[in-house]
Amino acid sequence: MYYRLSGHLIKRLAVGLALPLALITGPGAVSPASAAPSPAVPGDPALPAYPGLPTTSDQAGPAAVTTTAVPCDNNGADKNLTRGEVLTRAQSWLSIGIPYSQERCYRNTYGDYRTDCSGFVSMAWGLGGSGSAFWTGNLMSRASAISRSSLKPGDALLRHTGDPSENHVALFLKWADSAETQPVVIEQTGSRNTVQNTWSSSYAALYSPVRYDNILDVSEGGDRSYYNGSQDHHYERGADNTLVHWWYTDKWNQAILPGTITSDPVAYYANGQDHVYGRNASGGLQHWWYAGGQWNTANLGGAITGAPTAFYANGQDHAFARTTEGTLYHWWYVSGSGWQKADLGGAITGSPTGYAGGNQQHVYARTTAGTLYHWWYVPGSGWQKADLGGAITNSPSGYRADNGQDHVYARTTAGTLYHWWYVPGTGWKTANLGGAITDSPTAYYAGGQDHVYARTTAGTLYHWWYVPGSGWNTSDLGGAITGSPSGYRAKTNQQDHAYAKTTNGTLQHWWYVPGTGWKTANLGGNL
Structure with a gap:
């Protein structure tokens, strides 16, 4: 099945429950308000299998892209973006499938950002400062909680429990069902890189809807x-x-x-x-x-x-x-x-x-x-x-x-x-x-x-x-x-x-x- 996003056709992956990985922070992490580069995070945790994504011929391996070690470069000030602009930025990673890492940065026309879940959302939202300064624990310094019924394309679903196997954030795209319980998201995942995915109702219920403060x-x-x-x-x-x-x-x-x-x-x-x-x-x-x-x-x-x-x-x-x-x-x-x-x-x-x-x-x-x-x-x-x-x-x-x-x-x-x-x-x-x-x-x-x-x-x-x-x-x-x-x-x-x-x-x-x-x-x- 295909879904249209900002003028491009994207193949929807038939996936089930996702168990995403999240960024682990260590001592000395730089405040998100700081423009100075943040230090590298400790090593990536082991990447478990991603449930519901069987290996098939139409699922390519990691893209051959150039990445650099963290810290990522400074991306200037926080951007004011329309929802269409947020989705266009997200598409720039989704169309390639950027390899997941908590210790690497990927640069394109939209800036230089760490290639994990929070780095992807930071890129889509156009967050300023170092592209490796944000994680699930501090994204709320640039966002506000909203009701589930008011979710719009370009908002996000955030989970931060303090457990690295549970912390995750994904960009909301739309609802897959009329009851508005199964969100279609774009996410940067530990085992499948940048994907478009439909979450189950029970899994989505673990997440809080949030909105970037500068979205237009x-x-x-x-x-x-x-x-x-x-x-x-x-x-x-x-x-x-x-x-x-x-x-x-x-x-x-x-x-x-x-x-x-x-x-x-x-x-x-x-x-x-x-x-x-x-x-x-x-x-x-x-x-x-x-x-x-x-x-x-x-x-x-x-x-x-x-x-x-x-x-x-x-x-x-x-x-x-x-x-x-x-x-x-x-x-x-x-x-x-x-x-x-x-x-x-x-x-x-x-x-x-x-x-x-x-x-x-x-x-x-x-x-x-x-x-x-x-x-x-x-x-x-x-x-x-x-x-x-x-x-x-x-x-x-x-x-x-x-x-x-x-x-x-x-x-x-x-x-x-x-x-x-x-x-x-x-x-x-x-x-x-x-x-x-x-x-x-x-x-x-x-x-x-x-x-x-x-x-x-x-x-x-x-x-x-x-x-x-x-x-x-x-x-x-x-x-x-x-x-x-x-x-x-x-x-x-x-x-x-x-x-x-x-x-x-x-x-x-x-x-x-x-x-x-x-x-x-x-x-x-x-x-």
Whole structure:
């Protein structure tokens, strides 16, 4: 069986329970915060057989690569990396099968790192300092514990008991089962070098999910703006039905993209590419993507109304939109086969919203009866659906938080903001957050806080944010806006960003500077 990772096909090994080896530290080990090279670890322990990996003709021996003795070189400062970049770095070892050693270093374009389990994860995460400074006992100085349900590609599964036969860390890739108990990982192992492996549920339960502190959770879809790890991006439909693109380098830039758009756009960034979707003049779904130094565009067909929603999940691009018949339509891209399509049914109005959560895809829309409807895709079981009730108008907005909870927000018929959230093992809960809003809200999760923005009946931008232990807070950010806002957080500088069309037809930008407060600027345009 083959699995696609960052554009490459990798053969999946049929493996069972892994008994990985870990790094043994000795006296004098250098602190991970130190840029000085760490001393060599004591000798490697004996390498036992790796259960579930029978020797076959398609399992090559150790790769012929050049390695050097520890200590490994200094790799500079800790990197800020997107999940796609983490997986691309991991692929650079997996595609070769770097020989395992606790006393050797391997250098490639991503740096010089020790060739054991923790050295591999350090390389994938882009940890700074010496490439031999980290082990299972100190990786948490650069990572934080997360819930199992919030694991995403590029996170890790860590076990540190102090027993060298048990200490191990592996890079999480995805779930192999719909119950999300059997993780697919990439790991550096004592008897099989760099491999992709599926762990059993019982073995995976021995590990703790962790997340690199500097990983960049760029947009997974469902909005008109995102941060791609180095630049802020925003898209709007122009007054002449052109697609207008703003992006920030050392200043704001603006460009008109080819083609025509007759709805609000939706955009995201995945695997090094920018993607935008919208309804074209003929009523079909139009796709723009940036590759090869230029924007490309294609008509994906269909007969849709309203704005689409789109995101990247499990190695595939996905887009959803309401058809002219009021059903939910789904496009998804399969590498080597192209775009696939399916009608998911329903009786909806307005525009859907969607996101990837764990191993599942989630889509929400307002029904013709005014309730909130939920579709979610479970691998191996297909699409599930449920009516979540309520009395709403306009389109919802949703996301999954790091604690594994799904959140959805919508405007009620009374003009207040309504909140649904799903607690694993308990079910859906609801609350009315009040306010006096018009049009659709936008929402995201960042830094342990929930954030929602909406236009008030007075035409200003209103902000809700949830602080654990304190509850919901609100603030009116002012302005004179029309339509629905868009927002996200840029993790590298922890700044929150919101955008909205002004009553003068220009784009207004708000951004929050920690310790300083909100700032705002008009970015111009003809919207």
